[in-house]
Every structure is written in structure tokens, then in C-alpha cells.
Amino acid sequence: MVVAMNGRGLRWKSLFDPESVAVIGASNTPGKIGMILFSTIVAGGFKGNVYPVNPNAESVLGFKAYASIRQVPEDVELVVITVPAKHVVWSVRECAEKGVDWCVVITAGFKEAGGEGERMQEELVRICDESGIGLVGPNCMGVYSASSNLHALMNPLFPRKGVVSIISQSGTIGMMLMDSLSQRGSGVARFVSSGNEAQVKLADYLEFFAHDPETKVVVAFVEGVRDGRKFMEAARKVTREKPFICLKGGRTEAGTKAARSHTASIAGSLQVFKAAARQTGIILASDCEELTDLAVAFSLSPLPEGQKVGIVTGGGGWGVLTADACEEQGLEVAKLPQSVIEKISSRAPHYWSHGNPVDLVASMNRELYAWCYDILLEEGGVDVLIVENMAYDVSGGVKRIVGSEESAEAFMDVLRRSIVEDVAGVMKKHCKPVLVVAREEKLLRMMAEAGVPAFTSPMRAAKCIARMVEYQTFKRGDGGAICLRGDGAGLEAGNGMVGVDVISPEKAAEFFRGAYTAIDGVWFMSVEEKYGLDRAAELDARVWSVFAKILAKRIMRDFNIKGDGLDTLVRTIALRWRMEGWRFEVPVCMNDEAVMVVRTCPWLEALRKAGREHVVPMMCGEICDVVYRNWAETVNPKITLERTSRMGYGAPFCDFKYTIKKE
Incomplete structure (x- = not known):
């Protein structure tokens, strides 16, 4: 290609x-x-x-x-x-x-x-x-390709062949991912340590992997994005065809500094990156462990058709924890049909749980477990199955009972093989995701050898299922996006102005004449001179809590903007910023989340030019928060504001994350 x-x-x-x-x-x-x-x-x-x-x-x-x-x-x-x-x-x-x-x-x-x-x-x-x-x-740290047995790597690593392709801006993290995926039974198709990306960028690799027949899942560790628009275009090409799982580095000030010295990366805003990920269908991981978990789940399992989960366990406590984990991740613990409950009752001990989770109460009948897996996947109305096996290592106890280490290990191996074969068998028969939760190390290794996705806790398994459901929803086009802008402009620093509506100078002048008679700052300096900065700031906040609402209503009226959603909020704020000469981006606006990023604020520039540097932190923090929180509440009282970065505090940009409270 x-x-x-x-x-x-x-x-x-x-x-x-x-x-x-x-x-x-x-x-x-x-x-x-x-x-x-x-x-x-x-x-x-x-x-x-x-x-x-x-x-x-x-x-x-x-x-x-x-x-x-x-x-x-x-x-x-x-x-x-x-x-x-x-x-x-x-x-x-x-x-x-x-x-x-x-x-x-x-x-x-x-x-x-x-x-x-x-x-x-x-x-x-x-x-x-x-x-x-x-x-x-x-x-x-080099490149790897399974199809040609190319191991051009700085360290002697020979990963298991698989379908996951990795792009990593950190060579050591990329090598760790290759090793982890191999140990977990997944394996690697391609790997590239992209380093400084002096010429060929992250987006170029993504564009190749989007069409690469050897690649079924794309994984990336990203410290910084150098061309946001190109990155988003390439990400869309990937996610239309296959999962793209990403771990973002440089999420804090310390991490951003480290990224710059590591690979000369500009980390960019985490809020903007998250918004871009949601819009393009990128699956975000929070750490290396979750990144590996997700790659294992996506590469070894088909996508679930829905979010209904069946649970089979030999211990009630594990069933409780698994059900909790599923609901906390937005999944549905399926209600079993009465016919399925009756079928299980005909073979299970009378004290089984009679519902989902299916708790077989420490039964040692392996055939019963396998039969329950089959029944739930066939008739239970479940889209995915979580099975719990061997939550702890009993091999030492078995050895003590039988008196022979060799006999004990032989017994345990028979048990382990039976568990692995049962799960692998139903996975193949039903073509539905089956995830195992286990703690016994040798069983986990045998699961990996058989290509069965296994996890050490219910929450880790549930998180993977939730991300798989979300990606399936995205692929079907059910994400509900109402994007105003989606060109990746906010992903990298120093990019050009991105706006929403274009306003003529005449229209802006007309609006200013009617709305800005009281905002000249003279009264603030007079109050500050007489009563001090704290008193002036207190009064200014009270004034702006009212004035922000007036401004929002005037813009909605004068520019005929209707509605109470985040798209309405973003348009009204963007109109004001356009008229005042702010430099900003609106990378994405979804039904339940919007992010706005400011690069240049004329108010802060004016204060600094006037020698009023001492006012900048207060203006950027307390006053600005008051203005845009009240502005949002004017559009819809359910909209909330979250801020993590402020130029007045020394950050390179200001961010405004708006969400709508769920009922």
C-alpha cells in the first residue's frame, strides 16, 4: 500500500x-x-x-x-x-x-x-x-512485523504473532505492550516506535493500519499530536473499520513537561483529546494495564450485539462483585427467562441462585458449568458472558491431601484443561464474547495459550465489555453527535482560529452599542482604589453573575438562537468571543458534553498591557468562572461547567468543559 x-x-x-x-x-x-x-x-x-x-x-x-x-x-x-x-x-x-x-x-x-x-x-x-x-x-526503538518475521528492535523481544498493531511514541511502553499482549494470548501484527516523528507522523501510521489486512486492532500510546486535523481524519478511517485503543500521556503539567523532553511532543489539552476521541470513536484507556486489557478483549472476542451480560460463578460474593462492576460500567445484568431458570434448576443443586448471576455454590461438576454457559448464550437473552473460575490457588492444598506433588499437579492440570476447553468451546460455538475472571496463575497462562480473554478482577472484565459495547454503538452510528466543529484544531498547540458563526462588523457594532455601556473597567478601578482588590472583586463577581445572563439572553434574541442544549450554549458564547476578538476552538459538541478551548483572551491581554498583572489571576479564575457558569445556567439550568486550565494561572490555554446533568 x-x-x-x-x-x-x-x-x-x-x-x-x-x-x-x-x-x-x-x-x-x-x-x-x-x-x-x-x-x-x-x-x-x-x-x-x-x-x-x-x-x-x-x-x-x-x-x-x-x-x-x-x-x-x-x-x-x-x-x-x-x-x-x-x-x-x-x-x-x-x-x-x-x-x-x-x-x-x-x-x-x-x-x-x-x-x-x-x-x-x-x-x-x-x-x-x-x-x-x-x-x-x-x-x-525500532519496528516489528509478524508477516515478514522482522524484529528490528533495540531489545531482544520476540512477541507472539497476532492481529494487534501498535504505534508508540514511547519505545519502552510499546515494548512492554508487545510483551504483555504475548503473555495474555493476544499477540502482535505490527509495531512501530515512532520516536520524535520528525517526518512520518502518528496520523500516517494510522492511515496505513486502517487498511492493513494484517491489523484487526490498533493500539497507540500518544504523548502529543502534531497535526490535529490529520490525526482525526486518520482516526476516523481506523474506527470505521476496526477498534482504535489509545493511552494518552502528558495529562498533567508534569507529564506535559516530561513529554516535551522525551520526544519533543506538545501534549495538548486532555479535555480536547477526550472530546476528539469521543467524536472519532477512539477507545481511551486510563493506564497501561487497561490498555492491555482492552487490546486483549477486542482482539480475542467478537463485538457484543448488545449490553446484556450473563454471569456464571461458583461463589456468591464473586457474583455480587461482578454484577456491581457491570452496572457501574453502564451494562445490564440480564434477567433470565423463566424457561432458562427452570432448565438450570433441573440439573443444578436446589440451592443455586435461581437468577443472574448464576451462582452454582461451589459445585465441582465441570459439566454443569459448561452446560450453563451454553444455556445462557443460547437461550438466556445475553449478549456477553462473564465466567468466574479458580479465584485462588488450591494446588498446595491438593498436594497436602493426596501426599504427592506430581499427583496433585496432574489433578490440577486436568481441572485447568477442562475449564479452558469448556470456555473455548462455547466461544467457538456461539460467536459471542466470553470473558473469564480468574486468579490462579497457571490457569491464566493456559487461557492465554488457548486464546481466551482472561482477567484478574470483575471490574477489569466489565470495563472491557463496556468499551466494546460503546464501540459497537459508535460503528452503528448511534452515538448521537451534533458536532459544530470536528476538525481536530484543538489537539495541537498554536493552531489557527476556529469559530462557529461569522458576524459582520456592522452586526457586531450594533450589538456592542446596545450591550456594553457598563463594561469599561473604570468603576472597578475606582472601587479597588478606595476599598481594595478583594472588595472590588466581590462586587465585580456579583455584577457579572447578573450581566452574564443579560448578555446570553441578548445574543439569543438578537441572533435568533433557540434551544436549551449544548449546541445553543456553544453558539452563544462563540458569538461573543468572535465579536471581542478571542482566539479559540470548539473541537466538539456532543449531546451531553462540549469543550471550548481559548488560546488568546483580549481581556487578559488588555490587563497586562495596562500594567494590571495583579488582577489577571482573579479575572481568569473567579470572575471568568462566574460569567460562564451563569451563562450556561441561563441557557439550561442543568448545564454544569468544569475547568482545569487557566491562562491567568500560567497555563498555555483556558478550557471550558460543559456537561448536562443526567436525570
């Missing part, structure tokens, strides 16, 4: 399924990155030709070495570069002369280091753009 970028095409086959790979900096010295990476490619069984490039060696690990990439006699599609930063530009220039398709630059010390490193990165991009080379990195 070829994807256009900057007027040329990226030859993706040469990155993930190359016929030849060269490593510039390949080495025989143990511990060197060039030695580890080259030996990992060889040990991984790469299907094509491998060429070490090292002017100081005749051979590397038994392979003939070449002094430069230009001396390799055959064409080379992919080159991995591990030499020090000062030699990278020269190496890439030689790759351009050779006609290489892709360069993966492992080396760090570029834009993330600042100064000369930033200049060298710019030169790398210039060379690659002019020669048509695709550039991964710099400052990355």
Missing part, C-alpha cells in the same frame, strides 16, 4: 515487509545497540536478506560487513541506523544516494535535546523529503 505524504508516496511494504534490511552500526561488541539489534533481526528469522554496515569489521555475527551502505551490492529497502547522532545525517545522505525506501533512526540526541540536535533533525527531514525516503524516528 502507498500513502501519499508531502507530494510523494510512502512505500509501506518496504517498512513492514521488506525484502532486504541493512543495519548501519551493526557490531560484534556485546552490549552495543548495534550488536543487540542486528542479532535480534537474525534470531527472529527475518525472511529477507540482512546486511551489516560497519567500516571497522569484516563480518558481523558471521555476515559479511560493508564499509558503507553504498557498497552493498543489492538494493536495500530498509535501513536501521544505530550510529552516534553526529554520524546520522551523513548515513541518511548515503541512504538517499543508495535509493533506500525507509530509514529507522534508533539514535537519540535530536530535537528532544534542543540546540544542535534540533538542527540535525531538520536536516534529516530535508534529505528524506527530497529523496523520497520514509523516516521513522529519530529517538526510537
